[in-house]
Amino acid sequence: MKSIIIQKLLNYPKKTITLEELETIISNDMMSYDLFANHILALEDESVLEMIKTKGRNTRTPSLAYSYRIHKQQLKKDYHDELKRYRLKLHREIQLDSYFRLDPTQWQKDLPYLQSIHTYLQVNGFPDYKVPAPERSVELFGDEKWITEGNGKELLERIGLWSKLKIMPVSDPLxxxxxxxxxxxxxxxxxxxxxxxxxxxxxxxxxxxxxxxxxxxxxxxxxxxxxxxxxxxxxxxxxxxxxxxxxxxxxxxxxxxxxxxxxxxxxxxxxxxxxxxxxxxxxxxxxxxxxxxxxxxxxxxxxxxxxxxxxxxxxxxxxxxxxxxxxxxxxxxxxxxxxx
Structure with missing residues (x-):
């Protein structure tokens, strides 16, 4: 749940946010006030959300501020720390630099594929010869269309492995x-x-x-x-x-x-x-x-x-x-x- 809240705050267009707006973008019918408040207070403790003192706090328990300042750099710290941890976990040839500039949702979307690529490289190393994209796609993910139709080429270019994996593009003959x-x-x-x-x-x-x-x-x-x-x-x-x-x-x-x-x-x-x-x-x-x-x-x-x-x-x-x-x-x- 915390990662979802962080993502929504990162995508929020303004630098300040009211309690009512927080409830709109974060809370749902299944979430109690206590649970919602605990999430917000945790973000206060981490200096992600800073109370705007002139607006005051509500009288409920736990008490929340009526308005907060969002520190997005602090929000990104956890995300960047996670990228640094994965730099040590994943194969050394998988380049993660571009993710520091991208939205965290792209990282979450790509991570399962990065783990599959890591496993492939650990077991097989880099290939010695070129094969068509669908063949390499099956080797990597068991899905012959992932590279050509699932944005696989973009991901492999993003992490610096497109040329190293020796993939022949599939296109009509010239x-x-x-x-x-x-x-x-x-x-x-x-x-x-x-x-x-x-x-x-x-x-x-x-x-x-x-x-x-x-x-x-x-x-x-x-x-x-x-x-x-x-x-x-x-x-x-x-x-x-x-x-x-x-x-x-x-x-x-x-x-x-x-x-x-x-x-x-x-x-x-x-x-x-x-x-x-x-x-x-x-x-x-x-x-x-x-x-x-x-x-x-x-x-x-x-x-x-x-x-x-x-x-x-x-x-x-x-x-x-x-x-x-x-x-x-x-x-x-x-x-x-x-x-x-």
């Missing part, structure tokens, strides 16, 4: 075409296009370029499937340069930014985007989420004048689909542009 004439190159360029129409227009001239691959992004799917790239294309020289060409709208820029989180740096395919800017824009994308961060990062690749045009375009709900560039134009741009 779809791409290869230019065999470039496979022995020391450097490899790859073009990611968002839509199928653009992919079909460009794939037939891939051998006429110095790009190693043309990748079909399929909208948001590329954010996960890009994880498979090195496995599907194990080049002898791993010096890759990625370019991205998607719809010039809020959604397309968001996809580009998420890709950069997975595999930076992925450059905007400037020759294609600049060709789009010479066309009349299309109206109708006012319902997409405006992500200021992705827009800011994207426009940095363009001149000041181009930045202003793109910002105005997106703010007004206009956009450029990839299809504004016809097949012959796309092919000409890819063949004849400089790709640095």
């Amino acid at each position: 779809m791409f075409a290869i230019n065999p004439t470039t496979l022995s190159n020391l450097e490899h360029k790859h073009l990611i296009v968002e839509n199928k129409t653009t992919y079909q227009a460009l794939v037939e001239i891939l051998p006429e370029t110095d790009f190693t691959s043309l990748i079909y992004g399929s909208g948001n799917k590329i954010i996960k499937s890009i994880e498979q790239f090195e496995r599907q294309l194990p080049l002898p020289c791993r010096n890759d340069c990625f370019y991205y060409f998607g719809d010039l709208d809020r959604s397309g820029l968001f996809i580009w930014e998420r890709l950069n989180e997975k595999k930076p740096p992925i450059q905007p395919a400037l020759p294609f985007y600049r060709a789009c800017l010479t066309k009349p824009p299309i109206a109708g994308k006012t319902n997409q989420r405006l992500d200021a961060t992705s827009i800011e990062k994207f426009v940095m690749y363009f001149t000041d004048k181009e930045q202003a045009v793109i910002q105005s375009l997106l703010n007004s709900g206009h956009y450029y689909p990839q299809e504004v560039l016809k097949t012959r134009e796309l092919q000409h741009i890819w063949r004849h542009s400089e790709w640095n």
Whole structure:
């Protein structure tokens, strides 16, 4: 019960709380006044709750103050002490630093999983080879979906074990075409296009370029499937340069930014985007989420004048689909542009 009270007080938005508010957030129909008062007095003794003297105390027995000041740092002390104890109990590779910054409820939610990971490491140590996420998930928890669907990846990253447990992400295979004439190159360029129409227009001239691959992004799917790239294309020289060409709208820029989180740096395919800017824009994308961060990062690749045009375009709900560039134009741009 004490941990529940502490959690509710930590989540309480104000620094002071009245007795009536304490009864509302802590008490219930099954709790007697004596039991409720004993909990509050214990928190007084621990200096978690400090009586506001000007408000006075009630006349009941035990007597409680009408208003308290909440010392949240003192509240967190017990929680932090618990984390320090578990640092000594759990496997030395399980990192708990992030929990000192998180809400205690996250710790309580994760603790059973941390104990299972501890037991696994004590018995097996760290694995020697990679296996798919569902297989490792069964080994750790007897649940093949925990890593992929139960926030398991986030937890393992939080405690610094994602890479050490050698887990292969499960995602759809990446779809791409290869230019065999470039496979022995020391450097490899790859073009990611968002839509199928653009992919079909460009794939037939891939051998006429110095790009190693043309990748079909399929909208948001590329954010996960890009994880498979090195496995599907194990080049002898791993010096890759990625370019991205998607719809010039809020959604397309968001996809580009998420890709950069997975595999930076992925450059905007400037020759294609600049060709789009010479066309009349299309109206109708006012319902997409405006992500200021992705827009800011994207426009940095363009001149000041181009930045202003793109910002105005997106703010007004206009956009450029990839299809504004016809097949012959796309092919000409890819063949004849400089790709640095």
